[in-house]
Amino acid sequence: MTEIIDGNAVASDIRDELTDAIETLADAGSRPGLATVLMGDDPASQTYVNMKQRDCEEVGIESHHVDVDGDAPPEKLFDTIANLNENDDVHGYIVQAPVPDHVDYRDVIRRVDPIKDVDGFHPENVGRLVAGDARFRPCTPHGVQKLLESAEIDTEGKDVTIVGRSDIVGKPLANLLIQKAEDGNATVTVCHSRTDDLAAKTRSADIVVAAAGVPELIDGSMLEDGTVVIDVGVNRVDADTDKGYELVGDVEFESAKAKASAITPVPGGVGPMTRAMLLYNTVKAAGLQEGIDVDLP
Numbered sequence: 001m002t003e004i005i006d007g008n009a010v011a012s013d014i015r016d017e018l019t020d021a022i023e024t025l026a027d028a029g030s031r032p033g034l035a036t037v038l039m040g041d042d043p044a045s046q047t048y049v050n051m052k053q054r055d056c057e058e059v060g061i062e063s064h065h066v067d068v069d070g071d072a073p074p075e076k077l078f079d080t081i082a083n084l085n086e087n088d089d090v091h092g093y094i095v096q097a098p099v100p101d102h103v104d105y106r107d108v109i110r111r112v113d114p115i116k117d118v119d120g121f122h123p124e125n126v127g128r129l130v131a132g133d134a135r136f137r138p139c140t141p142h143g144v145q146k147l148l149e150s151a152e153i154d155t156e157g158k159d160v161t162i163v164g165r166s167d168i169v170g171k172p173l174a175n176l177l178i179q180k181a182e183d184g185n186a187t188v189t190v191c192h193s194r195t196d197d198l199a200a201k202t203r204s205a206d207i208v209v210a211a212a213g214v215p216e217l218i219d220g221s222m223l224e225d226g227t228v229v230i231d232v233g234v235n236r237v238d239a240d241t242d243k244g245y246e247l248v249g250d251v252e253f254e255s256a257k258a259k260a261s262a263i264t265p266v267p268g269g270v271g272p273m274t275r276a277m278l279l280y281n282t283v284k285a286a287g288l289q290e291g292i293d294v295d296l297p
């Protein structure tokens with residue numbers, strides 16, 4: 001029987017456990033604050049930002065939000081960032097990606113105070129992660145690690161093929177999984193759009209992480225029996241539904257499930273974990289800035 005790894009359930013457990021840490025902060029007179037910044041009106045980004053705010057409310061994190069006009073000059077976004085860096089009520093914030101084409105996301109990230117960079121994207125935090133001393137693990141890779149742990153899937157000595165080399169998922173996840181750590185010690189192959197014979201790389205893996213942003217790129221014919229399949233993709237494809245689209249992963253679920261020993265669904269797999277780990281990083285940021293020790297799950 002193939003195990004379906006339930007990201008909604010694991011994320012809910014993490015939110016419950018974070019509540020204790022949030023109480024510790026409250027006892028010491030502090031309430032963690034998270035701000036989301038959205039430039040433009042990308043519908044998927046609006047959904048994610050709304051969900052992040054709802055998650056904050058559920059666990060007792062104060063949420064703030066700033067909308068920046070999609071046609072505004074980059075300086076408008078940089079001013080918003082400067083204000084958030086100075087705002088003591090905001091312990092962490094994220095600038096939702098993607099930003100409009102006329103803004104270079106790297107210019108944005110460099111301006112975020114690294115201690116408030118709860119996405120873990122600032123070069124200082126990337127450097128720390130690569131050096132094995134992560135301050136904030138990026139939310140999706142950390143969520144993938146927590147999902148594997150929840151399903152008791154050990155990465156030690158395993159061959160992991162990551163399909164996708166993004167700064168948000170592929171690169172940081174590869175770095176985390178090769179680390180000398182209980183949730184690392186894997187042998188990692190990172191594939192991308194120029195990889196020759198992708199199927200050979202996925203077939204040779206114990207664990208496949210699909211994070212290419214290409215709907216149903218990986219199907220069962222590309223997997224050996226018993227592979228663990230983690231699907232990071234959340235793609236909106238046109239469909240005859242109320243919303244006019246349906247959510248599809250980077251994995252063709254039914255054929256992959258027939259081969260996999262365990263698999264994450266879309267929706268309800270990695271997505272909710274990305275949001276839960278953002279709450280985790282926010283609580284961690286609040287503890288660091290307030291000088292309060294908090295127990296994190």
Ligand SMILES: Nc1nc2c(c(=O)[nH]1)N[C@@H](CN(C=O)c1ccc(C(=O)N[C@@H](CCC(=O)O)C(=O)O)cc1)CN2
Nearest residue numbers: 047048094095096097119139234267268269271272274
């Ligand atoms: N600043 C950032 N921008 C982006 C990140 C990020 O980590 N930081 N990651 C992705 C998108 N993402 C986070 O914002 C994200 C993706 C998916 C979900 C999610 O909960 N998905 C649900 C379905 C939601 C729906 O109904 O559409 C699921 O998979 O079950 C949350 C966050 C890009 N940008």
